[in-house]
Amino acid sequence: xxxxxxxxxYLRISVVHRGFSTVLKDLKYADSHEWVxxxxxxxxxxxxxxxxxxxxxxxxxxxxxVGASVKQGDxxxxxxxxxxxxxxxxxxxxxxxxxxxxxxxxxxxxxxxPYKDGWIIKVEMNDSGELKxxxxxxxxxxxxxxxxxxx
Amino acid sequence: xxxxxxxEVWKMGFVNYxxxxxxxxxxxxxxxxxxxxxxxxxxQHPPTYTLGKRRTxxxxxxxxxxxxxxxxxxxxxxxxGDITFHGPHQAILYPIISLREMGLGARNYVEKLESxxxxxxxxYGVKACAGKKCETGVWVGERKIGAIGVRISSGIxxxxxxxxxxxxxxxxxxxxxxxxxxxxxxxxxxxxxxALPSEEVIQEQLISCFARLFxxxxxxxxxxxxxxxxxxxxx
Numbered sequence: 001x002x003x004x005x006x007x008x009x010y011l012r013i014s015v016v017h018r019g020f021s022t023v024l025k026d027l028k029y030a031d032s033h034e035w036v037x038x039x040x041x042x043x044x045x046x047x048x049x050x051x052x053x054x055x056x057x058x059x060x061x062x063x064x065x066v067g068a069s070v071k072q073g074d075x076x077x078x079x080x081x082x083x084x085x086x087x088x089x090x091x092x093x094x095x096x097x098x099x100x101x102x103x104x105x106x107x108x109x110x111x112x113x114p115y116k117d118g119w120i121i122k123v124e125m126n127d128s129g130e131l132k133x134x135x136x137x138x139x140x141x142x143x144x145x146x147x148x149x150x151x
Numbered sequence: 152x153x154x155x156x157x158x159e160v161w162k163m164g165f166v167n168y169x170x171x172x173x174x175x176x177x178x179x180x181x182x183x184x185x186x187x188x189x190x191x192x193x194x195q196h197p198p199t200y201t202l203g204k205r206r207t208x209x210x211x212x213x214x215x216x217x218x219x220x221x222x223x224x225x226x227x228x229x230x231x232g233d234i235t236f237h238g239p240h241q242a243i244l245y246p247i248i249s250l251r252e253m254g255l256g257a258r259n260y261v262e263k264l265e266s267x268x269x270x271x272x273x274x275y276g277v278k279a280c281a282g283k284k285c286e287t288g289v290w291v292g293e294r295k296i297g298a299i300g301v302r303i304s305s306g307i308x309x310x311x312x313x314x315x316x317x318x319x320x321x322x323x324x325x326x327x328x329x330x331x332x333x334x335x336x337x338x339x340x341x342x343x344x345x346a347l348p349s350e351e352v353i354q355e356q357l358i359s360c361f362a363r364l365f366x367x368x369x370x371x372x373x374x375x376x377x378x379x380x381x382x383x384x385x386x
Contacts, residue, residue: 032305054256057284060205075304078204083232083287084257084301085204150254 021050021144024115028131029140030073030091035115041128043092046119047079047110050144056081058110061103061120068096070123072130077120079110088120092130098122156253158367159187160358161376163194168201168226168237170378171245175309178247182307189248191361192311192376193354196237198223198322203232203300210234210327223322230310232287232300233330240338241318242354244311244361251306253365261299263364264312265289268297270360271314271353275343288329289314294337298329315339316353 027035033051037044052058060080070076070090078085099121103109110118135143163171171194181187200223202208211225211234218225223236237243244267250260265281268289272279279296282288289297297314317340328336340347347353362370 051256054258056256056258056261059285062204078229080204080231082258082261083203083230083299084261084303085229085231086257086303087305089305147251147254150252 023137023141025137028134032089034091036091041125043123043125044119045121049114052111052114058107061107063099064096092125094123094125097124156367157188157369160191161373166194168196168199179307179309192245198238200225202227202234203230207233210330213325230300230302234326235298236322238318240316242314246311248308264299267361268314271357275345277342291342294335296337
């Protein structure tokens with residue numbers, strides 16, 4: 001267990017012991033369960049492990065057009081699972097520069113690899129200051145625990 | 152952990168599909184702003200075919216131009232799920248509730264909607280069960296008795312479930328229901344040997360099953376529910 005935790009720290013993965021979903025350390029999180037990875041003004045966005053687990057098997061992903069504007073907290077697309085379409089909201093504002101076309105053929109990537117191959121859009125941010133409105137991995141883990149304990 | 156949960160029920164009778172859709176959009180917006188509590192619309196539609204976000208209109212087996220001849224409308228929606236039919240004698244529930252406040256995800260929500268219809272069926276001695284993977288809905292053997300199609304926007308639900316009390320099953324022959332070939336559609340009337348009470352009674356029972364499964368401890372009925380909200384005026 002100690003080895004695993006050390007390895008996890010080295011790889012900068014935070015493994016939540018009590019929860020059942022993975023939360024990654026160097027990402028930021030929205031309370032609607034999207035994550036964002038920031039590199040300068042470039043942002044990669046997807047939904048979290050907690051989100052994909054609560055959604056069920058994703059059968060369809062609605063992607064925005066490249067060039068579309070997104071706004072923090074507003075919907076930019078949707079995923080469908082178990083006959084439910086759920087809006088996906090953007091954690092940051094900016095312009096969509098790339099969308100994950102793979103999801104049109106393999107929507108299940110959102111379930112199997114929510115933080116890597118299941119990324120949904122890439123955005124050129126226009127206001128990095130907005131990032132302070134988001135949660136870090138620890139805050140997000142706690143948030144998920146609180147939400148799950150409601151029922 | 153969780154405070155008292157209140158549900159407001161609107162018993163609306165017969166409602167045109169588009170009008171119900173507009174009402175739901177308004178209620179979702181109100182619910183998001185916490186202007187209204189969790190709300191449940193109970194109603195029936197005139198003959199209507201609807202499609203989900205994926206627009207699977209290849210599952211409509213007659214030309215759109217023919218629909219008028221059989222007295223039906225067609226609508227494209229943002230809900231999940233495939234093509235389906237709504238009509239008289241089919242009990243519909245549209246819950247406009249905050250999943251975030253309840254701590255429910257899409258999967259659990261849909262499972263509870265399935266359970267609502269399964270419980271109702273059992274009141275009449277009908278053994279229904281949830282669909283297997285990729286076949287969300289409620290089944291009696293290989294026959295589908297209840298359908299689900301939901302939209303979740305900022306954690307607020309709209310659209311919902313449709314339970315076949317005794318609809319005209321011929322209408323289902325013009326579609327591949329829910330995109331699933333080789334499976335029949337059925338109704339409570341067909342599956343039970345028990346005499347059925349009035350549809351109002353059955354719809355009331357459906358509402359009770361819903362309220363109990365979702366843990367509402369206060370259920371109130373809205374006085375004079377109408378398509379127009381309290382804020383709108385009749386010009």
